[in-house]
Amino acid sequence: MEEKDMKFGTKAIHAGVHPDTATGAIMTPIYQTSTYVQEGIGNHKGFAYSRTSNPTRDALEKSIAALENGKYGACFGSGLAAIDCVLKMLNPGDEIISTNDLYGGSYRLFKTIFEKYGLKFHFVDMANAENIEHYINDNTKLIWIESPTNPMMNIIDVAVCADIAKKHNLLLAVDNTFATPYLQLPLDLGADIVMHSVTKYIGGHSDVVMGALVCNDKQLADEMYRIQNSSGAVTAPMDSFLVLRGIKTLHLRMQRHCENGKAIAHFLKTQDKIENVYWPGFEDHPNHEIAKKQMTDFGGMISFSLKGNKLEDALEIVKKVRLFSLAESLGGVESLIGHPATMTHAAIPKEEREKSGVVDSLIRLSVGVEDAEDLINDLKQALN
Ligand SMILES: *Cc1c(COP(=O)(O)O)cnc(C)c1O
Numbered sequence: 001m002e003e004k005d006m007k008f009g010t011k012a013i014h015a016g017v018h019p020d021t022a023t024g025a026i027m028t029p030i031y032q033t034s035t036y037v038q039e040g041i042g043n044h045k046g047f048a049y050s051r052t053s054n055p056t057r058d059a060l061e062k063s064i065a066a067l068e069n070g071k072y073g074a075c076f077g078s079g080l081a082a083i084d085c086v087l088k089m090l091n092p093g094d095e096i097i098s099t100n101d102l103y104g105g106s107y108r109l110f111k112t113i114f115e116k117y118g119l120k121f122h123f124v125d126m127a128n129a130e131n132i133e134h135y136i137n138d139n140t141k142l143i144w145i146e147s148p149t150n151p152m153m154n155i156i157d158v159a160v161c162a163d164i165a166k167k168h169n170l171l172l173a174v175d176n177t178f179a180t181p182y183l184q185l186p187l188d189l190g191a192d193i194v195m196h197s198v199t200k201y202i203g204g205h206s207d208v209v210m211g212a213l214v215c216n217d218k219q220l221a222d223e224m225y226r227i228q229n230s231s232g233a234v235t236a237p238m239d240s241f242l243v244l245r246g247i248k249t250l251h252l253r254m255q256r257h258c259e260n261g262k263a264i265a266h267f268l269k270t271q272d273k274i275e276n277v278y279w280p281g282f283e284d285h286p287n288h289e290i291a292k293k294q295m296t297d298f299g300g301m302i303s304f305s306l307k308g309n310k311l312e313d314a315l316e317i318v319k320k321v322r323l324f325s326l327a328e329s330l331g332g333v334e335s336l337i338g339h340p341a342t343m344t345h346a347a348i349p350k351e352e353r354e355k356s357g358v359v360d361s362l363i364r365l366s367v368g369v370e371d372a373e374d375l376i377n378d379l380k381q382a383l384n
Contacts, residue, residue: 016062079197092118162190
């Protein structure tokens with residue numbers, strides 16, 4: 001069966017991986033080697049040096065590409081190293097349009113590293129994606145989006161962004177970390193590049209930091225591999241193995257993340273102390289219809305704010321939970337709780353973060369794959 005004909009769960013288990021040719025090992029071995037013996041100069045088995053390519057990483061890159069319905073995949077030492085690769089495809093003077101509700105680390109990379117090298121960034125409210133058109137000029141080269149966004153769970157219409165990008169001959173890159181290819185396939189929606197913080201759901205076990213890019217265009221792929229090899233922010237064989245293992249249960253984990261997310265979002269909505277619950281599965285979510293159109297389900301990321309909006313109340317809840325662990329990051333099998341205003345978004349001035357909804361009482365949950373009843377009971381005792 002060809003990979004393109006496989007359904008998602010079959011791909012998660014089989015795409016990109018083959019029994020080891022030397023031993024028949026069903027699991028891709030960890031090729032912990034920097035170099036490869038050549039039979040004569042330039043006469044090798046496809047691998048010359050592990051920065052350029054490594055068999056374990058190679059299997060992983062093919063697996064992630066297949067999951068995203070893409071032809072070419074590349075893995076990096078972190079999600080940010082993957083974004084760094086995309087920006088290095090641009091030239092001084094080029095302009096990028098991005099969302100105003102962007103992952104903080106991406107914002108920092110754009111502003112404190114790449115602005116210095118002459119790239120110009122516009123951060124735009126994309127709740128209505130047509131807003132993008134106002135910022136396009138002759139220098140615009142790239143639209144960079146993520147959906148759902150962190151931590152407000154805003155939804156951006158990927159297909160509308162893709163139409164705008166095509167019309168103006170721009171690249172569209174989508175950070176698909178929150179949705180994963182199980183829920184959303186940006187390349188199928190018209191994007192040119194998909195990016196992942198593999199650290200989160202794809203790895204899924206909170207034991208690896210890694211990034212990935214996937215694309216379909218050969219020229220774009222050549223640039224991606226040239227930069228991956230030239231800048232050298234590659235991922236290690238052991239980490240590649242761990243993620244290959246994680247991917248085999250991505251569909252199962254995502255099913256449970258979505259089920260648990262739904263149960264907890266609805267529970268939170270009934271609670272007297274809670275002001276707002278942000279989760280794209282609610283019919284009254286402002287872009288619920290777009291979420292329904294471009295995603296197969298709504299995921300396990302939820303944020304909520306408290307009545308009275310007191311910082312102390314939020315900190316109290318975060319302290320009282322027992323099953324939810326207080327930590328940065330997301331997408332692992334275990335449930336995490338975070339307080340964006342003092343953790344992930346602390347660097348953003350209060351006035352600015354409150355404008356986008358990151359108020360003092362906002363709490364973010366990464367709902368894991370435990371039993372929903374236990375998670376709900378934990379939140380219940382923390383809220384009361
Ligand atoms: C974590 C994250 C990143 C950065 O990835 P790292 O692996 O931490 O470098 C980028 N985008 C989103 C949406 C993330 O959640």
